[in-house]
Amino acid sequence: MSLPIYLIGARGCGKTTVGQALSQATGYAFCDTDHYLQLTTQRSVAQIVAEEGWEGFRARESESLQAVTAPATIIATGGGMVLAEANRRFMRENGQVIWLNASPDILAERLEMQPEAEQRPTLTGRPIVEEMHDVLRERAQLYRQAAHHEVDAMQSPDRVVEQILRSLSLARAS
Numbered sequence: 001m002s003l004p005i006y007l008i009g010a011r012g013c014g015k016t017t018v019g020q021a022l023s024q025a026t027g028y029a030f031c032d033t034d035h036y037l038q039l040t041t042q043r044s045v046a047q048i049v050a051e052e053g054w055e056g057f058r059a060r061e062s063e064s065l066q067a068v069t070a071p072a073t074i075i076a077t078g079g080g081m082v083l084a085e086a087n088r089r090f091m092r093e094n095g096q097v098i099w100l101n102a103s104p105d106i107l108a109e110r111l112e113m114q115p116e117a118e119q120r121p122t123l124t125g126r127p128i129v130e131e132m133h134d135v136l137r138e139r140a141q142l143y144r145q146a147a148h149h150e151v152d153a154m155q156s157p158d159r160v161v162e163q164i165l166r167s168l169s170l171a172r173a174s
């Protein structure tokens, strides 16, 4: 059975973009937990947070992780999926977990170019560069704990896909 592949990492590291390319390269299905929530609730992340708070969003996000998990599927998670210990354990136990790692300055640069504010309401109320520094300071250890493999996400999406495929085949060979 082909285990699901979970992509984790901060906002802007490319989980959605790389996930779609990896799906093309492998023939696996593609799912994005934020898109799943948008479809099933007919609301954006910003609307869910406005109506239910971040706590409500996090509960829905954890449910979406379980709902989209299936064999032979690439799953792009939201950047905060790793905050819950149960989600970190679930991903590690049910699939291969890949951390797309990029520096806070690169992440901020990408997010400034493509903010998608309805899907990415502010987490801290601080300017984006400071926010990404704060977020990685808090979460880097959680991404590291959850991941089976870490990949440099500051390369082109095609190179990131290649590196993921290499990590997975090396893992299978060892």
Ligand SMILES: Nc1ncnc2c1ncn2[C@@H]1O[C@H](COP(=O)(O)OP(=O)(O)O)[C@@H](O)[C@H]1O
Pocket: 009, 010, 011, 012, 013, 014, 015, 016, 017, 018, 076, 110, 111, 113, 114, 153, 154, 155, 156, 157, 160
């Ligand atoms: N490897 C990459 N190199 C350059 N830009 C990228 C890369 N990956 C993603 N991007 C860009 O960064 C932005 C956020 O990408 P996205 O896939 O939505 O990230 P995430 O799902 O991790 O938040 C998009 O504008 C996307 O085109």
Ligand SMILES: O=C(O)C1=C[C@@H](OP(=O)(O)O)[C@@H](O)[C@H](O)C1
Pocket: 009, 010, 011, 012, 015, 016, 034, 045, 077, 078, 079, 080, 081, 119, 120, 121, 123
């Ligand atoms: O980092 C976070 O806490 C979040 C990241 C977003 O997803 P992306 O990482 O796909 O941007 C989305 O789930 C939500 O706005 C919360």
Ligand SMILES: [Mg+2]
Pocket: 015, 016, 032, 034, 076, 077, 078
């Ligand atoms: Mg995304």
